[in-house]
Amino acid sequence: MTVSTRTDGIPHAIMDTDYPSSSVDWLTRLIVFDTVSRHSNLALIEDVQSYCEQLGLTVDLTFNDAKNKANLFVTVPAGDNADIVNHGLVLSGHTDVVPVDGQEWTSEPFTATIRGDKLYGRGACDMKGFIACALTLLPKAVQLSNRGQLRRPLHLALSFDEEVGCLGAPLILADLKARGITPDYCIVGEPTNMAMVVAHKGIAVYRCRVHGKSAHSSLTATGVNAISYASRLIGYVDTLAEEISHRDDNDALFDVPYSTLSVGTINGGTATNIVPNLCEFTFDYRNLPHMTQEDILAPIQAKVAELSAQMQARAPETGIELMQEESVPAMTDNESSELQAIIAALTGDSKRHKVAYATEGGQFTNSGIPTIICGPGSIEQAHKADEYVELNEIERCDSFLQRLLESCTTDK
Numbered sequence: 001m002t003v004s005t006r007t008d009g010i011p012h013a014i015m016d017t018d019y020p021s022s023s024v025d026w027l028t029r030l031i032v033f034d035t036v037s038r039h040s041n042l043a044l045i046e047d048v049q050s051y052c053e054q055l056g057l058t059v060d061l062t063f064n065d066a067k068n069k070a071n072l073f074v075t076v077p078a079g080d081n082a083d084i085v086n087h088g089l090v091l092s093g094h095t096d097v098v099p100v101d102g103q104e105w106t107s108e109p110f111t112a113t114i115r116g117d118k119l120y121g122r123g124a125c126d127m128k129g130f131i132a133c134a135l136t137l138l139p140k141a142v143q144l145s146n147r148g149q150l151r152r153p154l155h156l157a158l159s160f161d162e163e164v165g166c167l168g169a170p171l172i173l174a175d176l177k178a179r180g181i182t183p184d185y186c187i188v189g190e191p192t193n194m195a196m197v198v199a200h201k202g203i204a205v206y207r208c209r210v211h212g213k214s215a216h217s218s219l220t221a222t223g224v225n226a227i228s229y230a231s232r233l234i235g236y237v238d239t240l241a242e243e244i245s246h247r248d249d250n251d252a253l254f255d256v257p258y259s260t261l262s263v264g265t266i267n268g269g270t271a272t273n274i275v276p277n278l279c280e281f282t283f284d285y286r287n288l289p290h291m292t293q294e295d296i297l298a299p300i301q302a303k304v305a306e307l308s309a310q311m312q313a314r315a316p317e318t319g320i321e322l323m324q325e326e327s328v329p330a331m332t333d334n335e336s337s338e339l340q341a342i343i344a345a346l347t348g349d350s351k352r353h354k355v356a357y358a359t360e361g362g363q364f365t366n367s368g369i370p371t372i373i374c375g376p377g378s379i380e381q382a383h384k385a386d387e388y389v390e391l392n393e394i395e396r397c398d399s400f401l402q403r404l405l406e407s408c409t410t411d412k
């Protein structure tokens with residue numbers, strides 16, 4: 001559908017629909033969609049798709065295998081030529097939210113409720129607040145584009161399944177690559193209180209399954225104790241954790257200035273009088289951007305091989321399996337100095353922060369797109385009961401995006 005422009009510059013389609021025109025109203029609308037990661041996000045995506053289409057934009061959807069979740073990517077082209085879609089700036093957000101199970105909420109989590117100067121609801125800060133601001137900006141970008149005043153295209157990327165391992169964003173990035181679109185920059189709107197986060201750690205989650213051999217506990221020599229071997233490997237993981245906490249190249253800009261390794265779960269054994277034949281544990285590795293996941297995996301794999309050999313010398317059917325369950329790359333600031341300078345100039349705040357939590361930003365920088373994180377609300381409120389965003393933060397994000405858009409126009 002083509003959008004003609006009134007003399008006041010506002011496309012018809014917007015005037016003729018009841019889509020919100022303010023970020024608070026958009027946020028209120030978005031929170032109603034129960035996009036907990038285990039559910040479909042299609043209702044939200046279709047709503048945004050029809051909004052974009054009424055603005056005259058063409059959306060690209062990429063689906064999960066089950067086709068019940070989608071990413072949405074849409075471009076406001078530079079100038080009045082719809083072919084000018086390459087380069088430009090991506091505003092990126094995930095549409096899924098974490099569950100509310102077992103949490104005590106003061107108000108209905110999937111209904112936006114304003115109390116005082118805060119808006120409450122699941123996803124208010126993580127991260128439908130940013131998406132609401134970006135959607136509110138779109139008509140203004142379309143208007144500039146229609147007038148031939150947009151110097152670089154503006155893209156919006158909305159993903160699924162971020163909260164369960166950043167599974168959606170790689171499909172967007174692969175699709176962009178296939179279409180030959182190479183954005184210049186990306187801003188991921190995770191909650192940072194509108195501060196500029198330039199790097200974050202990566203995460204790799206591992207599951208380790210130690211297969212021993214059962215025996216009566218009075219006949220230990222005939223068995224291979226899975227728990228004992230698991231505990232040796234755990235001891236080694238802890239030793240490595242201690243070692244990497246003292247490296248010379250640690251980075252004081254992170255609150256925890258070193259890479260961490262942490263054992264999180266363990267299960268094994270059936271009875272005290274049985275030598276256990278199985279013990280399973282999980283651990284995660286959170287690496288500083290300049291350290292790779294292989295850095296830590298190599299010595300652990302060597303230890304696994306050493307212990308497995310000892311076990312197999314006693315019973316050939318025993319051994320240790322090590323499996324990677326999840327992996328999100330770190331976000332590096334290696335290539336983003338130009339983007340950092342743009343953001344610092346727009347916000348008047350050049351302070352650079354580095355954080356321990358992972359986002360899709362690592363996947364964007366891994367694809368060669370310089371990225372920073374900057375969004376409304378605080379990560380402190382994310383994932384909790386009574387999640388909220390301060391209305392003032394939404395206003396700050398609106399004016400930040402407005403200035404960002406102005407910086408993309410031909411007049412500047």
Ligand SMILES: [Zn+2]
Nearest residue numbers: 094126127190
């Ligand atoms: Zn988030």
